[in-house]
Every structure is written in structure tokens, then in C-alpha cells.
Amino acid sequence: MIELRHFRYFVAVAEEGHVTxxxxxxxxxxxxLSQQIRALEREVGAQLFRRLPRGVELTDAGRTLLEKARLVLSDVDLALDAARRTARGEQGGLVIGFTSSAAFHPLVASVVRLLRQTAPGVTLALREGNTSDLIGELRSERLDAAFVRSPVERPVGLVVEPLLAEEMLVALPDQHAIAERLAKRSGQGMLEGRIALAELAEETFILYRRPSGPGLYDSIIAACRAAGFSPRIGQEAPQMVSTLSLVAAGLGVSVIPASMARLETNGIAYARLDDLPRLTAPLHLAYREEKPSGALERFIDCVRRSGDAS
Amino acid sequence: MIELRHFRYFVAVAEEGHVTxxxxxxxxxxxxLSQQIRALEREVGAQLFRRLPRGVELTDAGRTLLEKARLVLSDVDLALDAARRTARGEQGGLVIGFTSSAAFHPLVASVVRLLRQTAPGVTLALREGNTSDLIGELRSERLDAAFVRSPVERPVGLVVEPLLAEEMLVALPDQHAIAERLAKRSGQGMLEGRIALAELAEETFILYRRPSGPGLYDSIIAACRAAGFSPRIGQEAPQMVSTLSLVAAGLGVSVIPASMARLETNGIAYARLDDLPRLTAPLHLAYREEKPSGALERFIDCVRRSGDAS
DNA sequence: ATGATCCATACTTATAGAATATGATTATGA
DNA sequence: TCATAATCATATTCTATAAGTATGGATCAT
Structure with missing residues (x-):
């Protein structure tokens, strides 16, 4: 049976032109060495070297084999390296989900950038969805990890790791009385000063629809209650992003994670809240409890590092 | 040290999902088997299998390695096969020379065709030249073999193997008295009947110039002497083919190998000779004495078989 | 709970690759 | 021309390691 040893020996003899x-x-x-070369020749069924009085020289068959033997030997090294890289998580494919509201958070972009740098062999597929769908896809192994807001209960079999808690802002129509009262700060539609939740007691609230992302919805309502009123819900938008369109259309006000304030600026003014405790939108990373693959480990590591930085 | 055995065993375990x-x-x-797998894992520096209560399953690193290990194993087989084919002469590159007069001989074409069929892996480069140049190129290893006419002396270090002796024909200008006298046979300019060399005693002879192809030149002159006259040499053409152009131009007659009668028909008539012994143009195959490569052996074999057939 | 399945570990055996000694062949230089 | 050196081949011994045997431990199924 041919072994790599035969190839290694053969290449050495071919390169030296000299058995000794x-x-x-x-x-x-x-x-x-002479024996192993003979064994290889016997296996091939042909002479690979012509024995000369001083040294040996390749036959045509030997020349043909030399080329390919070199390739095989380097392919073996490449194969082992590839396996090592995969084990270290520098190679592989991951499917990552995120809630639409997380799509705009700088953390996601920075994680992707960091992973590209530290593990260029890992290919990422990103998939958007609402939190409950994402949790389901994690369970069914269609996703490797997901950025989610606050899942109601801790889903069994999954690790839900808190990353950060983001301040929530009030989104007002541009022409709203409160917006007119407070000066614009930057060009971004961000208002100067803070407002109390209680000031919005008479407003119509537009919120992300309940079944898909239960966490945020509940905490907003709870905060209103704490501020002394029960919010009037005008409309529940199917997607978190579309709440902003509804606000821009003047149909009501909304409370959104700060990272979403960077888009849909025309027609919308954003104001920080005054109330304590601060109303926050948490961001979590969820993944299965089982031992993660190397690539996933790498990914989680990048997420943690990016989380610390921001 | 990694050996192919490790790969073979690894692939088997991966495919079965089961060590036993x-x-x-x-x-x-x-x-x-367990030990060899462990040894491989130690060499790679990573787990390749997850040990389950009933069987084993590949890790990511294992999956990566499996792909490449399969490739390596099949590449090894391909390498050995390629070497075997080269040894059998079914693969390789040959440079073959031939004298310009041999270019038109059907043997050359049929050898090329036969080799294409029996050894498609052998690539042929054909090179035209005069006999003495070809002999030199054989010696300096720029050619592997050459079709030559009659080399004066047997060149040392070379094998010159007779292939066939071709009848020689007289080439006459179309309007020549002899051509007018004999009826055309086919449309090819071939004349009916034979003529004696002696009939050409008064003609001007156009012959291939001496230094490049001494063999034919000498035998033609010897034949004329035997027929009782010494030929008047009008012009010596630099290439054998151009002798025909000179004949067509009416500058004289020539004696050429029969296989050349198939071209330059307009303006030329060919006649067979009557004299005995027949004036013939031999065709030889020349190659170096040293043990030929497999591809050359194949080629020589094809030449012999084609020679027998024609 | 018990037996069956299956991988791992400990130890023994046997194979074949490596070392040593030597022979055969062919250049090379006196 | 002969002796010597160089180099590969052969014969024999040694040894490293792959293969085999026996058994243990974990997990699942009945």
C-alpha cells in the first residue's frame, strides 16, 4: 500500500539525484531508502529512476510522478491546515439573524467588520426577522445565532446573552407642539432637552405589533403606567421600521431604540426621555446551548469585544 | 508523521459514522483504528469526531478535512496512474523530424493518426529539415526521432532503421517530347508505360542539392552511370520540393520519390522507370541508441506497424 | 435494572521499516 | 592497468509501531 512516506522519499531522491x-x-x-523506492516502483509497476554509476536520474514515468507527488504532499499540508483553521473557528459558514430594529445598531456592523478582519475564512449570512421567528429558527438550527431584543421568557435550550441596553427615544411628528417647542440640536432631527413620558399622556401611540416582539412593547406600556397614564394605542405597525413612517405621517408618537434615530429623519423629531428609571431597549445575543462550532465561538467572541467597545 | 493510512482510516470512519x-x-x-484516528487528531491538533454514545460524528474541522482527504486520496491514485501511463508510453511529448520529401509520404500521416488513436496522451511536434540537419538535431537531443532518406554512413550513436524503399519516378515538363508521346493515365499527370533512364541521357537534370541529402543524389547519378551516361546537372534546388517547380518551368527533368508525385501536378508529368535494378528512395527512421522513453517506444512501434501496412 | 452497544484503555504480538555490514559495479587517478 | 573511491543493491538483524486481544466504562433500550 502506497503511503506518503513513499512520496516524501521519492521527491527527496528525485531532487538530490542521489540516493545516499x-x-x-x-x-x-x-x-x-533504496528499499522504499523499490517498493514504490513495484507498486507503480514501472521504473522511476535510471540507476547510473554516480547517482540516479528520473525516467519519464518518474518525472510525471514527481510533479504530482509534490502536489499531493502540499495538498496534504493544506488539508491539515484547513482543518486546524476550521477548528480554531477561522473558517466555516454562519447564519446570523437579527431583529429589524437591531439592523440599524452600529454593533451589528462592527461585529461583521471585526469578524472579516480576524477570521476572513468565515462566511456570514445575515437574515432579518422578528424576535419570535428568530428564536424558532435558532431552535430548528436554521440560524447559528441571533441578535434579539428582550425575549419574554428565557427560551429553554438557548443561551440569551445580554449585550447592551440602549436608551429609548420618543419619535414625534415634525410639526408636533412638543417638537416645535424644543430646538433642534443637530441636523439629524434630534431635539434639545428632554421630555417626560407624562407629557405624552394624551397622545396616540404607534407601537411595534405585540406577538412578534413582546419584550419592548410590554416595557413601554409599563413605563407609561409608571408615569401615571395608560397609553392610547393607535396602530400597531407590522415592522418596527414602519412605525416611523406612521409617525412621520402624523398618526401618532412612538418610543424607539436610539439606534433607529439615524434614519427616516424627514418628518420626524426625536426627543430623549426625562424619566427615571430610564426606559431602555436591551440587545441580546441568542444561540443554542450546545457546544458552539469554532466559527460560532469566534463570532460570539467578536460580538463581546464589539459590545465592550460600544 | 501523517500517512495516507490516516486519511484512509479517517474517511472510512467518517463515512460509516461508526468506528467498529x-x-x-x-x-x-x-x-x-481508534488509535490511528486519535493519532491523526493529535497531528491536526483538533478533534475531528465527536464521540457519541452510539457512533461518532464529524466536527466542523472533520468535515473540512474529509473533503480534502478524499481529494488527496484520489489524487494519489491519479498520480500513480499517470506514471504508469507514461511508463507505457501513452503519455509524454515527442519531437519528430522529417525530410521535406518524407512530408508527402502517406506513412507519416498514418503514423500520426495511429499514435493519436493508441496513445492520445502523447503530444507530437513535427519539424521539417534536411537529412544532415536532422541527424545533428537527433544527436543534440532536440529531436527524439526523424524520418530520413538514405544517410551516407551509419551515424554513430544512432539507430537508423529501414522502413521501406519507394520507387522513384521521372518528373518531366508537361510539354516534353516523352510526355507528349506517352498517354496520361489518370488525371494526376501520371504517364502510361515506362521509360528507360537512357532516354534521358541528353536531358538536363535538376537534383536536390548535394550536401543536405547526399544519399539520393548519389544513387541517382550511379543509376545513370549504370544506364550508360553521365547526367548533365542543370541546377541544384535548395529544397526538394522546389526541384518540382523548376521541372514545371521546363528547366529540366528530375527523379523523385513516388510519394512526391501527388503534388505540383500542373505543368509536370511523371513516368515510371523501366530499368532494373529499380531506382528506389529508401525511407528510414532514425533515433538515438540509448534506451528510448516509453512515448518514443510507442512511436517507433506505430511507425513499424504503419510501415508494414503500406 | 440489566443487557447490549460502542468507544477507550492496557497490554501483547507481529509486521515491516530502519540500521548494520557487505557486495557489486563503475568511474577516476596514479 | 590497477587500485581506490563512490554509489547503489542485497542480506541480515533490530526495533518501532501498527495490529490484535482482553477488558473497562458509558449510554441507551428493553
């Missing part, structure tokens, strides 16, 4: 020198290079004696 | 079954398939016991 090749043996020295390989760190063995000349007779076993 | 894989061991049975490989014809060894389970413990040594």
Missing part, C-alpha cells in the same frame, strides 16, 4: 544524499537529508540510512 | 463498522470495512480491529 537523499537518505542523509531524510535522516535515514541509504539501504532502507 | 469502519474497522470491519477496513479489515482491521476497532482498537487500532
Amino acid at each position: 544524499r537523499a537518505a542523509a537529508r531524510l535522516g535515514i540510512q541509504q539501504p532502507p | 463498522r469502519a474497522a470491519a470495512r477496513l479489515g482491521i480491529q476497532q482498537p487500532p
